[in-house]
Amino acid sequence: MAPLGAATLSTDTEKFASTDFIELDRNPLSVDLWAGLGKLIDLIAIFASGVVVHLLLLGIRGGVLQHEIFAVSFLAGVLIVLTSMRSKYYRPDNFLSAQIFAKDTLVSWSMTFAIILGIAFALKISAEFSRIWATTWFLVGGVGLVGARAMFKLKTAKLFQRGRFATRAVIYGADERGEKLAGLLANSRENAVHFIGFADERDGRFELQKSSIPYIGNLEDLVRMVRDNQVDQVYVALPWTAIDRINDVIKAISEMPISIRLLPNPNTAILPHTGLSMVAGLPTLHLFDRPLSDWSNFQKRAEDLILAAIAMLFSAPLLALIAIVIKLDSKGPVIFRQPRHGFNDRVFTAYKFRTMYVDQTCVGAETQTSRGDPRVTRVGRWLRKTSLDELPQLFNVLQGNMSLVGPRPHPLRMLAGGIELKDAVEKYAARHRVLPGITGWAQVNGLRGEASSIEKINKRVEFDLHYIDNWSLWLDCKIICKTVLLVWVDRNAY
Numbered sequence: 001m002a003p004l005g006a007a008t009l010s011t012d013t014e015k016f017a018s019t020d021f022i023e024l025d026r027n028p029l030s031v032d033l034w035a036g037l038g039k040l041i042d043l044i045a046i047f048a049s050g051v052v053v054h055l056l057l058l059g060i061r062g063g064v065l066q067h068e069i070f071a072v073s074f075l076a077g078v079l080i081v082l083t084s085m086r087s088k089y090y091r092p093d094n095f096l097s098a099q100i101f102a103k104d105t106l107v108s109w110s111m112t113f114a115i116i117l118g119i120a121f122a123l124k125i126s127a128e129f130s131r132i133w134a135t136t137w138f139l140v141g142g143v144g145l146v147g148a149r150a151m152f153k154l155k156t157a158k159l160f161q162r163g164r165f166a167t168r169a170v171i172y173g174a175d176e177r178g179e180k181l182a183g184l185l186a187n188s189r190e191n192a193v194h195f196i197g198f199a200d201e202r203d204g205r206f207e208l209q210k211s212s213i214p215y216i217g218n219l220e221d222l223v224r225m226v227r228d229n230q231v232d233q234v235y236v237a238l239p240w241t242a243i244d245r246i247n248d249v250i251k252a253i254s255e256m257p258i259s260i261r262l263l264p265n266p267n268t269a270i271l272p273h274t275g276l277s278m279v280a281g282l283p284t285l286h287l288f289d290r291p292l293s294d295w296s297n298f299q300k301r302a303e304d305l306i307l308a309a310i311a312m313l314f315s316a317p318l319l320a321l322i323a324i325v326i327k328l329d330s331k332g333p334v335i336f337r338q339p340r341h342g343f344n345d346r347v348f349t350a351y352k353f354r355t356m357y358v359d360q361t362c363v364g365a366e367t368q369t370s371r372g373d374p375r376v377t378r379v380g381r382w383l384r385k386t387s388l389d390e391l392p393q394l395f396n397v398l399q400g401n402m403s404l405v406g407p408r409p410h411p412l413r414m415l416a417g418g419i420e421l422k423d424a425v426e427k428y429a430a431r432h433r434v435l436p437g438i439t440g441w442a443q444v445n446g447l448r449g450e451a452s453s454i455e456k457i458n459k460r461v462e463f464d465l466h467y468i469d470n471w472s473l474w475l476d477c478k479i480i481c482k483t484v485l486l487v488w489v490d491r492n493a494y
Contacts, residue, residue: 028164028165028167028168028194029159029164029165030297030298031165032295033298034156034159034165035090035091036295037152038090038156039090041148041152042077042080042081042084042145042148042149043074043078043080043081044077044148045144045145045147045148046073046077046080046112046141046144046145047076047077048144049073049137049140049141049144049145050072050073050137051069051070051073052140053133053136053137053140053141054069054073054137057130057132057133057136068125068129069133072116072129073137075116076112076113076116076141079111079112079115080108080112080145083111083112084108087104087107087108096156096157096160101149101150101153105142105146106142109138109141109142113141117134163194166193166194167193167194167232167233167259168194168230168231168233169193169194169195169231169232169233169234169235170196170197170199170216170233170234170235171195171197171234172198172199172200172219172222172234172235172237172249173198173200173236173237173238174198174199174215175237175238175239177237177239177263178198178200178235178237181237181263182198196214196231197214197215197216198214198215198216199216199217199218199221199222200218201218201219201245219248219249219252222234222252222253223252223253223256226253226256226258226344227256227344227345227346231258232258232259233259233261234253234259234261235261235262235263236249236260236261236262236263237263246262255427255429255432255433256345256429256432256433257343257344257432257433257434291434291468291469291471292434292468292471296471299473300403300471300473300476303404303473304397304403304404305397305398307480308394308404309398312394315391315394318388318391319391319392322383322388322391323353325379326353326354326377329377329379329380330357330358332354332357333358334353334354335351335352335353335354335392336351336352336354336355336361337349337350337351338350338352338411339412340409340410340411341410341412341432341436342401342402342409342432342435342436343401343432343434343435343436344432345429345432347412348396348401348402348409349401350393350401350409351392351393351395351396352389352392352393353383353389353392354377354380355376355377355379355380355381355383356375356377356380357375357377360374361375387483387486393438394438400435401435402435402436402437402438403434403435403436403437404438404439405437405438405439405440405441405475405476406434406436406440406467407432407440407442407464407467407468408437408439408440408443408460408464409436416454416457419454424454424457424458425454425457425458425461427461427465428457428461430461430468431461431464431468433468434468439479439480439483440463440467440479441463441464441466441467441475442459442460442463442467443486444479444483444486447459447460467479
């Protein structure tokens with residue numbers, strides 16, 4: 001690839017100064033989820049039009065309610081979504097195109113109606129449906145689809161103008177390569193990236209006084225912004241002759257829940273990467289992708305809320321019984337609150353049933369629980385053995401601090417072999433790219449109990465990273481089922 005060359009700051013990058021930046025504490029809207037909402041609106045519009053027309057005709061003609069109408073109307077709703085998906089209508093940039101809007105609405109609804117008629121004739125059931133209903137439905141359904149899509153289009157346009165779909169990006173490298181990328185992003189028609197500013201250790205690389213481009217600070221400032229959930233993506237625009245600086249940047253942010261892209265040189269085999277994409281006309285290497293983003297994150301959160309709510313409902317009597325038994329067994333609060341490392345290395349308060357005597361509790365977990373630990377109460381020993389002491393963490397799941405399945409959160413001062421965990425394991429912080437879990441892949445593979453050695457914690461981290469890289473709803477279900485079985489047979493719980 002040819003050198004990027006120098007870029008002027010006057011024309012291209014001034015556009016950033018005149019743009020109202022996204023509020024830094026607001027996450028961008030998921031393009032995939034917004035497209036899913038568009039599909040749902042189309043399905044509802046077609047289904048509702050068929051049912052409403054039928055109900056109105058019943059009132060006029062005094063006919064009998066046909067349940068087949070509901071089935072046919074729903075099938076038409078599904079078909080309208082499938083035909084529009086085939087034409088790629090649900091891409092957000094296509095939502096804004098008047099030509100695509102008109103063409104797809106006409107073609108997809110006509111094709112859907114033709115398929116419905118074809119199925120009815122093939123199954124010889126067309127005589128069961130009123131021709132008046134079918135004709136009226138075709139007209140009303142078309143109008144309803146146009147109206148629903150028009151309103152959705154207006155809302156999408158407003159969100160695009162406000163930059164709500166844009167990924168919040170920082171360019172690391174305040175020299176001609178970074179300036180060139182910033183200029184190309186400013187002129188790009190894509191609204192997928194919202195440029196926040198430059199980061200660089202060398203703040204004198206370009207004239208900040210004359211430049212309208214924001215300078216957010218050095219690598220430490222960038223790390224802080226990522227920790228505060230102000231950045232979604234980082235473009236590393238350093239020259240490849242500065243390979244040490246590139247490695248320093250990647251090492252500092254690669255274990256955080258963000259995506260990292262690198263502007264490549266001709267020799268792109270030096271660093272591992274997961275793919276190549278074009279950004280504002282420039283090829284960029286995918287060094288790291290954010291795990292569980294967009295639709296995957298939505299699925300996992302829905303899974304957590306539904307299953308945690310069900311578990312809370314059915315376990316409520318058991319929770320009350322355990323609370324009473326704990327109170328009768330020893331003095332102190334029922335719930336033990338402990339600060340732990342969570343998503344993006346943020347500290348949160350994890351809830352558990354108290355299993356130790358109050359005056360012997362170690363909040364920071366400097367001393368881990370061992371087999372036959374005298375600090376554990378009689379009831380606490382049984383709770384730990386059956387893992388019922390973890391049940392209050394369902395509240396953490398509902399609060400959004402934890403997930404049902406994920407890497408187990410560790411106390412703040414937990415040690416392995418006398419060394420802090422982040423220092424004992426090279427990729428330990430990468431566990432924090434997703435929400436911690438009540439149970440996890442490591443736990444169902446026999447890695448529970450005391451993590452007293454570096455070898456044990458290394459093995460746990462290995463399983464945790466495997467889970468993050470291979471997440472699926474099926475894997476979560478598998479882990480939950482194995483966890484239920486382990487409650488009664490696991491000898492590593494004490």
